[in-house]
Amino acid sequence: MKKDEYFFTYPEFNNIREIMLDALNKYSNETAFILKDKDKNLYNVSYEEFFYEVKKFSTALFNLGLANKRIAIVGNNSYLWALSYVTILMSNMVAVPLDKGLEIGELEDSLIRSEAEVIIFDNKHEELIKKIKESGKTNLKFFISDSDNKEFLNIENLKSEGKTLLDKGDKTFEKVEVDSDKMSILLFTSGTTSKSKAVMLSQRNIAANIVAMHATEDFRKTDVNLAFLPFHHTFGSTALLVLLSSGAANAFPDGLRYVAQNLKEYKVTFFIGVPLLIESIYKKLQKEIEKQGKTKIIYVARKVTNILDKVGIHIKRKVFKEIIQNLGNLRFIISGAAPLDRDVTQFFNEIGIRTLQGYGLTETSPVVAAENFKYVKYGSVGFPMKDVFVEIVNKDEKGIGEIRVKGQNVMLGYYKNEKATNDVLKDGWYYTGDYGYMDKEGYLFITGRKKNMIVLKNGKKIFPEELEELLNKIDLVKESMVFGMPKGDDVVVSVKVQYDEEIAKEKYNNKSIEELQSIVWEKIKEVNKTLPTYKYVKHLLITKDDFIKTTTAKIKRFEEFNKIMANQH
Numbered sequence: 001m002k003k004d005e006y007f008f009t010y011p012e013f014n015n016i017r018e019i020m021l022d023a024l025n026k027y028s029n030e031t032a033f034i035l036k037d038k039d040k041n042l043y044n045v046s047y048e049e050f051f052y053e054v055k056k057f058s059t060a061l062f063n064l065g066l067a068n069k070r071i072a073i074v075g076n077n078s079y080l081w082a083l084s085y086v087t088i089l090m091s092n093m094v095a096v097p098l099d100k101g102l103e104i105g106e107l108e109d110s111l112i113r114s115e116a117e118v119i120i121f122d123n124k125h126e127e128l129i130k131k132i133k134e135s136g137k138t139n140l141k142f143f144i145s146d147s148d149n150k151e152f153l154n155i156e157n158l159k160s161e162g163k164t165l166l167d168k169g170d171k172t173f174e175k176v177e178v179d180s181d182k183m184s185i186l187l188f189t190s191g192t193t194s195k196s197k198a199v200m201l202s203q204r205n206i207a208a209n210i211v212a213m214h215a216t217e218d219f220r221k222t223d224v225n226l227a228f229l230p231f232h233h234t235f236g237s238t239a240l241l242v243l244l245s246s247g248a249a250n251a252f253p254d255g256l257r258y259v260a261q262n263l264k265e266y267k268v269t270f271f272i273g274v275p276l277l278i279e280s281i282y283k284k285l286q287k288e289i290e291k292q293g294k295t296k297i298i299y300v301a302r303k304v305t306n307i308l309d310k311v312g313i314h315i316k317r318k319v320f321k322e323i324i325q326n327l328g329n330l331r332f333i334i335s336g337a338a339p340l341d342r343d344v345t346q347f348f349n350e351i352g353i354r355t356l357q358g359y360g361l362t363e364t365s366p367v368v369a370a371e372n373f374k375y376v377k378y379g380s381v382g383f384p385m386k387d388v389f390v391e392i393v394n395k396d397e398k399g400i401g402e403i404r405v406k407g408q409n410v411m412l413g414y415y416k417n418e419k420a421t422n423d424v425l426k427d428g429w430y431y432t433g434d435y436g437y438m439d440k441e442g443y444l445f446i447t448g449r450k451k452n453m454i455v456l457k458n459g460k461k462i463f464p465e466e467l468e469e470l471l472n473k474i475d476l477v478k479e480s481m482v483f484g485m486p487k488g489d490d491v492v493v494s495v496k497v498q499y500d501e502e503i504a505k506e507k508y509n510n511k512s513i514e515e516l517q518s519i520v521w522e523k524i525k526e527v528n529k530t531l532p533t534y535k536y537v538k539h540l541l542i543t544k545d546d547f548i549k550t551t552t553a554k555i556k557r558f559e560e561f562n563k564i565m566a567n568q569h
Helices: 016-027 047-063 079-090 104-114 123-135 155-167 203-216 234-244 256-265 275-291 295-310 321-325 342-350 418-424 464-471 501-507 513-528 557-567
Strands: 031-036 042-046 070-074 094-098 118-121 142-145 183-188 198-202 224-226 249-251 270-273 332-335 354-360 367-370 389-393 401-406 429-438 444-449 477-487 490-499 539-543
Touching: 016 047, 016 079, 016 203, 016 234, 031 047, 031 079, 042 047, 047 079, 047 155, 070 079, 070 104, 079 094, 079 234, 094 104, 104 123, 104 183, 118 123, 123 142, 142 155, 183 203, 198 203, 203 234, 203 367, 234 249, 234 270, 256 275, 270 275, 275 295, 275 332, 275 342, 295 342, 342 354, 389 429, 418 429, 444 464, 464 477, 464 490, 464 513, 477 557, 490 501, 490 513, 513 539
Parallel strands: 031 249, 070 094, 070 118, 094 183, 118 142, 224 249, 224 270, 270 332, 332 354, 490 539
Antiparallel strands: 031 042, 183 198, 354 367, 389 401, 401 429, 429 444, 477 490
């Protein structure tokens, strides 16, 4: 397959400032954000208005003496967050996005380690930040918030001061020159197994990934994006910049309970989500289809429209118009952070909502490979992005090995951690710690994390993710975690399952947890029959409680395993 058949044409940029100024030039009158006022009425902010806000805020920050300073941001996805992030990057300062779900100790530790001198936060974090301010352990000198608390600088007042300075002829913002190659973003990884590492990214890293995403995916200025993925997560913040550079409008969800309502009221056409969210939308749709007795007719219609699609008759969005209208006007979903169930991907694609998967890491700014509207192969994560080189090294007899990546999107290194940097960066290649393979057509498949791999005494290797994908299809299983339970000098392939309380109630008449365990175990035995003997799951733990997770809904395996082992004694 020729690469030029795969990629769109998109200009090259060196940094975020160049990309954002290009967007302002192209889309000044388009809507950049759809927001809600205090009475929940919708109103629009144009690109011209947004960038004037950036200019005012930037001028005020420079006036505080913050040139080149490190500025932390913590809070829910919001206009305040987006404005702060774009302002920091366009002003050649250093952004430190922090996880809004961190406890006070972890948050304070991240602020100390990052050496941030400023923090921008929303009013929901006011009490937490107040305690951090009082402790005096951090380097923080300025506290900026949307709160009316006089103890902090108010962002509206700062923008007003910025406007006054601009009206007097202040040209500081216009004269900014961005160093594309210096550390501009300091991001803490999820830390699912150990203390999080601080990843140093340059603006060139992020700009290269934005260019590659435009060259791969069909983003449109008519799109309305619902910003689900947390902005402190690289994919969340980079996706925001991609959408802003497309001329698209961006809106913010009111919370998971309001997803259906938000999709409709904002007329959403696009979002990036984690599999848990996308699968939840899918399950609700399936339930509604079943309730209306339309399961068979929709199944047949999917088959017919697939055949027509192959001969160039594209009528899926007309045939399934009713379903699509119930989801706003959704045309495009990208799934990130973990593998999405094949049935879910296939269903959405077959009703005319293009649903794609990609693969990336914080250290690669983040996207390494992705499917696009032309090329989808279920089970794969698509092709390597434009100008991103991927190799599989130290392959086994099946061609599975570690994935390594090279390109302008690869991080500068881990902050103040030379050993960890040298462990993963070798001769320009970033060793991901993920295992996978590439097929003959060049599609990349991920088999699992190196650190999660279960190695049996006989040398056989098992990727938990592969088994979890199968076990999660069991109706009673909401989520699962496969792990090796120590037994003597070997391990037993085991699984902890969170059962689905709704399904238990509806289909299994509220049976006891012991009865549910027996039902799940019988179904696991059926799954085992489809596997090689050494992969058989031989031990089951069951719970109704949620797993310990990162804010991007990844299970913290290390913490879960420790919890399991503590309960064994």
